Amino acid sequence: MKNLWFILISLIIVGCTTPAPQATPLNDESMLLSVLWTQTSAEYQALAHQAYNLAHLRLDASLTRPHSKPLAIIADIDETVLNNTFYNAKEILVKQHYPDDFYAWIDSARGLAIPGALKFTTYAASKGVTIFYVTNRRTRGAEGTIRNLRKLGFPNADSAHVLMKTNTSSKEPRRQRIMADYDVVLLLGDNLVDFIDAGKASVAERSALVDEHRDDFGNRFIILPNPMHGSWKKALYNFKTNLTPEDIRKQYLSHLQTF
Ligand SMILES: [Mg+2]
Numbered sequence: 001m002k003n004l005w006f007i008l009i010s011l012i013i014v015g016c017t018t019p020a021p022q023a024t025p026l027n028d029e030s031m032l033l034s035v036l037w038t039q040t041s042a043e044y045q046a047l048a049h050q051a052y053n054l055a056h057l058r059l060d061a062s063l064t065r066p067h068s069k070p071l072a073i074i075a076d077i078d079e080t081v082l083n084n085t086f087y088n089a090k091e092i093l094v095k096q097h098y099p100d101d102f103y104a105w106i107d108s109a110r111g112l113a114i115p116g117a118l119k120f121t122t123y124a125a126s127k128g129v130t131i132f133y134v135t136n137r138r139t140r141g142a143e144g145t146i147r148n149l150r151k152l153g154f155p156n157a158d159s160a161h162v163l164m165k166t167n168t169s170s171k172e173p174r175r176q177r178i179m180a181d182y183d184v185v186l187l188l189g190d191n192l193v194d195f196i197d198a199g200k201a202s203v204a205e206r207s208a209l210v211d212e213h214r215d216d217f218g219n220r221f222i223i224l225p226n227p228m229h230g231s232w233k234k235a236l237y238n239f240k241t242n243l244t245p246e247d248i249r250k251q252y253l254s255h256l257q258t259f
Pocket residue numbers: 076077078079080189190191
């Protein structure tokens with residue numbers, strides 16, 4: 001009995017003095033909840049379906065109107081038709097070397113279809129509408145991108161309709177080229193630059209651009225949610241490069257509005 005008390009007291013002392021285990025540091029803690037929201041929340045899926053259901057309604061309305069040119073839809077790829085959250089999830093845990101590791105991910109062709117995207121684009125193609133994919137993936141990822149889209153069954157998944165980034169990040173010249181030959185009835189994207197030539201606009205300028213185009217959203221522009229990354233995030237630190245994580249954090253905090 002005496003020994004038992006000794007063991008119990010010893011265990012209590014050890015329990016009180018052993019430091020709590022340290023949480024394993026993550027490579028990028030700031031991405032954790034945004035990736036989890038995108039990967040797990042029913043709300044994310046509902047918003048994606050909502051976007052594509054609205055696109056379907058707007059397309060049907062367009063089909064009833066006369067057009068002088070063949071119809072087309074311009075869709076962004078990442079987080080608009082393809083889900084790349086596996087790449088972003090890995091970044092939370094380990095440091096990845098962009099762009100090399102991103103292109104390895106692209107070449108794996110393992111992106112999944114965003115909810116509603118395949119059904120909608122297939123429907124549009126069945127109505128004779130051409131889908132153009134305008135992406136800022138670079139040309140080195142063209143083969144893997146097309147292979148991924150084809151594997152999932154997306155229409156127009158070929159080099160004539162998948163327009164990669166070449167000499168400029170702006171999607172406007174590519175949009176204009178398509179618009180020369182087609183009546184573009186819808187633009188689909190998750191980033192302001194998928195709709196408007198917003199470039200490196202500041203937070204305030206981006207807000208003003210959306211205000212200017214407020215009637216286009218939900219009509220000709222169909223936007224999907226992406227809390228993980230995009231121009232909205234880069235605008236928080238003025239698109240600067242070579243900032244330390246601490247510098248970026250300071251910039252993030254400088255935009256926080258409280259009371
Ligand atoms: Mg995108």
